């Protein structure tokens with residue numbers, strides 16, 4: 057399904073790595089392993105380096121997202137309001153750690169750093 061994207065790029069050009077990763081992620085919503093291998097072969101960059109780039113940038117995902125994405129802010133203001141407890145409660149309820157998706161693919165739990173809503177940071181002290 058993703059092989060058509062290579063028609064728009066020159067092979068062996070490592071400068072196209074990030075645009076290719078972005079296009080693949082647009083197609084699948086994440087970066088499947090077989091697509092990373094194909095990109096590695098196309099741009100002639102070792103697979104380990106492709107993974108290095110894909111894991112360095114927050115925009116890229118190596119796992120598919122769930123139907124619903126829950127983001128818990130762990131920025132300073134939310135940390136002070138004890139957002140860790142919200143995160144722990146969600147992890148316990150969903151049965152997954154932050155950065156993962158539930159088995160039924162209904163929820164993905166993520167941690168973010170400040171979403172610009174510091175003044176309304178919720179507190180959870182239970």
Ligand code: FES
Pocket residue numbers: 129130131132133134135169170171172173174175177
């Ligand atoms: S620190 Fe959480 S919204 Fe800013």
